[in-house]
């Protein structure tokens with residue numbers, strides 16, 4: 001983060017503006033909007049400044065900038081067309097620990113002013129840290145279009161209602177559910193748009209009267225293999241409405257950044273060298289939070305129904321009559337192979353795919369025989385530590401020693417690592433890889449040479 005975003009309260013606070021031209025006018029307008037007590041220093045002023053002075057909206061001092069002007073100021077903006085003066089203002093302000101903005105020179109500024117969408121009290125500020133102001137402007141224009149003008153009125157109304165809502169609903173979660181309904185209420189929106197005070201009051205009374213004591217529930221959400229962009233829209237919505245998010249090791253930090261900031265986060269995964277929370281205990285955590293009326297999201301890496309024990313968790317919920325739903329996710333086999341440029345099927349090489357667990361319940365010889373058949377792609381989950389065993393079993397079933405294989409570590413993340421080699425090298429390849437990793441066996445692996453598009457591939 002190059003700049004720390006804050007909204008400051010400037011009302012009645014002395015601020016200094018250096019410069020009396022048109023650029024300075026724009027800054028003066030912003031400071032006036034914020035209610036600052038503005039002193040402007042410049043050798044000459046535009047007529048607009050003189051008019052503002054007459055209206056007592058600011059005070060003009062016809063002089064060159066001097067250090068004394070900084071006394072008691074909270075904030076300074078240097079907006080002259082003289083670079084040296086701007087620099088002097090910045091240096092002096094910095095020495096006195098006063099935040100200073102230098103117009104058109106983000107490098108020489110201790111604060112910058114973002115592009116702003118003003119729906120007071122809702123303010124949206126967009127900044128590119130001075131690196132791409134045009135992009136910031138384009139984003140602002142886009143957001144302007146989809147933020148309704150009545151947004152400010154809605155927020156204003158919410159501010160007035162806060163106390164009443166607190167009295168009406170005893171718990172935090174009951175209040176939050178009220179506000180969610182309030183802000184999503186189309187009828188209320190229509191009354192506000194039409195400016196009908198009676199209608200607004202009636203709608204609010206109805207919303208307040210409704211009993212909205214929330215019933216707890218659990219949503220099992222597939223977070224995908226790592227790249228946060230691969231989570232579904234539905235999964236994202238659930239994460240942003242959750243009271244509690246219970247997650248494990250495979251859920252990437254990127255995905256966790258998308259979770260509602262106020263949601264409680266409970267980690268139940270394994271840490272290197274330590275055991276994970278036992279399944280029964282995870283089930284109990286889900287049940288306890290749902291019974292307390294919480295909206296629980298159980299976030300799992302990949303797809304919750306593929307080697308994810310998702311169904312076991314749901315069985316426990318069913319026993320306790322807790323409502324649940326499931327949002328599928330992109331499973332590692334799909335995400336990792338795609339990001340490694342390996343298609344799972346191909347008309348000429350693989351007419352079927354198998355997802356196989358590398359550990360867990362053992363497979364017998366007959367099963368290995370089926371697995372080792374030609375014209376299919378094998379994807380081993382949790383197989384890294386069993387790579388030598390997998391290699392041996394496939395060779396025992398006469399799969400050719402030169403069959404292409406790949407291992408994908410941390411697939412779909414910026415740190416993804418892909419190694420490609422032959423079946424006879426699988427165990428050796430696994431030595432240089434870390435968990436989580438996926439083993440892919442089949443002719444399709446060789447297509448990676450042509451189709452690789454993300455990161456790099458190492459040949460063993």
Ligand code: SAH
Pocket residue numbers: 225226250300301302303304305306307308330331332333336380381382383408409410411412413435436437438439
């Ligand atoms: N439910 C998950 C799988 C859980 S089993 C899914 O659908 O993807 C855990 C195994 O998944 C890991 O041992 C590894 O083999 C694989 N895996 C999950 N995410 C991965 C990733 N980003 N890169 C490589 N392998 C991954």
